[in-house]
Amino acid sequence: MADRALAGRAAVITGSNSGIGLGIAEALAGAGADLVINSFTDREEDHALARDLAARHGVEVRYVAADMSKGEDCRRLIEQAGRCDILVNNAGIQHVAPITDFPADKWDAIIAINLSSAFHTTAAALPMMRAAGWGRVVNIASAHGLTASPFKSAYVAAKHGIIGLTKVTALETAGEGITCNAICPGYVLTPIVEAQIPDQMKTHNMSREDVIAKVMLARQPSGQFATVEQMGGTAVFLCSGAADQITGTTISVDGGWTAL
Template identity: 50%
Template sequence: MACATRGPLRSRTMSSSSTRALAGRTALVTGGASGIGRAVATRLAADGAHVVVLDRDETAAKEVAHEVGGDHLVADLADRAGIEALGLGTTVRADILVNNAGFQHVAPVEEFDPDTFEAIHRVMLQAPFLLARALLPGMYAAGWGRIVHVSSAHGHRASAYKSAYVSAKHGLEGLSKVLALEGADKGVTSNTVCPGYVRTPLVEGQIADQAATHGIAESDVLQDVLLARTAVKRLVEPEEVAALVAFLCGPGTDSITGTSHLMDGGWTAA
């Protein structure tokens, strides 16, 4: 684990002179170097937040942090000691936490590698708990905080061959609700955003895996597998997810907590 920043990270004081919704706030975005995380970092920065990009890819994290005028941290979120070494809640503080990092593995349960199953749960369920645990005292002391978890339609529905991912996302939905209840009288909200398939490197990587699993051409995977249960026959764009995350962090959302926001093209409506 390595930790790199461009300077001391401190929670910023709100500026009454700024018209940008998140001016003066500091946002920590995990998996912020690519895909949804990159789009979220860009959007929150555009809304005035100082963004800390947390990713295991140091080069990409530096690049995004530079683009948005923020800072970066480097850690493997599967490593508990690495997370604890970041100094979250002490040297690194944040008003906003966006739990976005994740990865996928596709295999039937009887062939699913137990180490991979555990790693997925570490990154997608244990890490959000550890990050929230570290940052909540500062949010509570300030009387304001926003936690947004990038969950998935798979937090509400299951798909075969995705036992680790589906169970981790279901667990994340429950964790978010507990955080919402515990933070309700302290000015801290917790919500999930649940997209269907998003145009990201993770989804693009799944296409080859699904083609092999189902014995079909990669060109058929998008329409016949990934979007088979979706009414809107297109991938969700990362910027759409980022817009919803930004809304949940913005003004007028004090009473929006413990909720799960589906943006799955009608998948779960059927």
């Protein structure tokens, strides 16, 4: 708790009961921000997670369930937060299939959760930020927001869209004490990525180690997964005074993937 640079700030992080979202929640709480964390479930363990974060970091933390595929739920999440100085749009899902076989309902769900939800939460949060004269919007995009891979049409389209939304938000808020930027992770070892490994092992008839090195990290020159702690540290930086003039851009945390 040495550096409490965000003490007095209130943050809402979507999709934050695991993975990158939880890593960012930990980092923002560690910097002194009060939090609203979120996912679509409403279990006792979700609320227990909020209590644990609060106890360990000495901040206020609430868990609010919201279905990020529904615009009204996204806006209600911000309203229920009551205050939003920092908005981290992290909620996301994935599905992999050729375009010709890609289920329409999967396309719709990925676009809704990975892209449209960020529009709705941002639209609801900006009036709060403007009233406060300060705000930070951090959108979790992806290396796939800057480049593409086959069989990920909906995900790539959504992440490219998030970067476009980031730029527009930055331009509309320039000079108001509000910034909007996107973090573009490469492969981060999260539950979503972990769940892909067994299928990749079957598809390629490889060991876990070979799938990680030769398939997943083949485009990540560092040969290492990024960590959720690194995502959290990047988000804290973007919320700091050092980033006051950083807006409308992307920060890649991808081990060199998009440098290729």
